[in-house]
Amino acid sequence: MANTERPDLKMVGTTSSNGGVYKLVKITGECEINGDLYCGRLACTGEMNVRGKLNAEAVRLTGVCGVEASLASGEIRGTGEVKVKGSLRSEKIKLDGQLSVDGNADIGEAELRGGIVCGGLLTAERLDLSLFGPSTVRELGGGRLRVRRSRISAIKNLVSPWGAATLTAGLIEGDQVELQYTEAEVVRGGDVAIGPGCRIGRVEYRRELRVASGSTVGERVRI
Amino acid sequence: MERELISKKDLLELTGISYGQLYRWKRKQLIPEDWFIRKSTFTGQETFFPKDMILARIDRIMNMKEDLSLDELAGKLSPYQVDLTLSKRELIERNIVSVLVVDRFSTLAQQNGQEAYSFEQLLYLYATDRLLSDGEISLEESGMLMETLRNHFPRFEGKPCELLFMRKMGVSMFALVAAPPALYFDPGVKIVIKMQLTELAEQLRGELN
Secondary structure (H helix, E strand, C coil): CCCCCCCCEEEEEEEEECCEEEEEEEEEEEEEECCCEEEEEEEEEEEEEECCCEEEEEEEEEEEEEECCCEEEEEEEEEEEEEECCCEEEEEEEEEEEEEECCCEEEEEEEEEEEEEEEEEEEEEEEEEEECCCEEEEEEEEEEEEEEECHHHHHHHHHCCCCCCCEEEEEEEEEEEEECCEEEEEEEEEEEEECCCCEEEEEEEEEEEEECCCCEEEEEEEC | CCCCEEEHHHHHHHHCCCHHHHHHHHHCCCCCHHHCEEEEECCEEEEEEEHHHHHHHHHHHHHHCCCCCHHHHHHHHCCCCCCCCECHHHHHHCCCCCHHHHHHHCCHHHHCCCCCECHHHHHHHHHHHHHHHCCCCCHHHHHHHHHHHHHHHHHHCCCCEEEEEEEECCEEEEEEEECCCCCCCCCCCEEEEEEEHHHHHHHHHHHHC
16 A cells, blocks of 8 residues: 555534544444445444454443454444344444344353354353343354352343343364353363253263252263 | 264374364464364264364374474464465476476576475466366467466465366366355356365475375
């Protein structure tokens, strides 16, 4: 590129852009981006939709961020909803709200309060999920996985029209796995702790297995 | 060609690595995504890996990671961008590529030893040499192959691709396609060679080290 200086992009109101390469992108309001967006920091208050790839060093979100291809970011923080049609890659995610990924998600550290829907394999070195609503992950893998139900959601479940705050997964694999209110076909790991409200088809563990009373585990295998 | 596969469970047991490490390396792109092969087994879906490739890769990661950060490692392991060059003399001494191929397809500066070969150039020579010595292609066709690789291989920008060599009624042609390809021909076409360049690069790197 001849021009190496990357400009900033600031937009307020209902706007649209064709994407491009920027330093700082700041969106307030509603923005449609018709192309790939590469940027340093991205701050969005409101709703944005990228019809392409989104690559950013850091994303700060209050609102909704939709990406129709893949999303790669060093860090994602904020409140609201992140919807990715392709795959997601991020070193760190701290989100209050909903994370939806149609493809695979590779995350370093994830701290989520809300729900996750992932159609592929979701991996995280550390995952801390506080369930507020129904979550579905086809396959979950990682180092330390911890799934809990938030205290408020116990009350919310009584009135919520969307269903209970549970996690449904096909396969969960991790070195340390701690689950609550989870339904899974297979759980495999080093240390496995099955908390209340779980229904697990088969648990394979290497070192230790704890199962809370009231949770059902079909098969227990030590490997 | 059916490759030998290893399941994720067996892999972790064999190498002694943890899930966390495996997924960290996947995230850092030290292990390519298309090595994760999902297959159904009697216990449900399982993930498998191409056995020799993953074992060699894990071995390399474990040996190198002590003195490199993971991000530096990623650069070293990505199949094509090996920051490694070789002079003509070394190339022939180490018997990586035959003299015939080296002489035929080097620039003048490389011939004189003033200029070294980049990894990509080595890969082209290596591929051509391999096919020539296997007797799959003629010397004339090797020129065509070099041209195809030089002109089109950089366009893949490191994405996995396959080299196809076809013949029909005595006419030969080369094609580079993004892997995994889905290509079907009329019955008159014979696919002589189907070669994964990523795999070849891996082998070449093995010889260079």
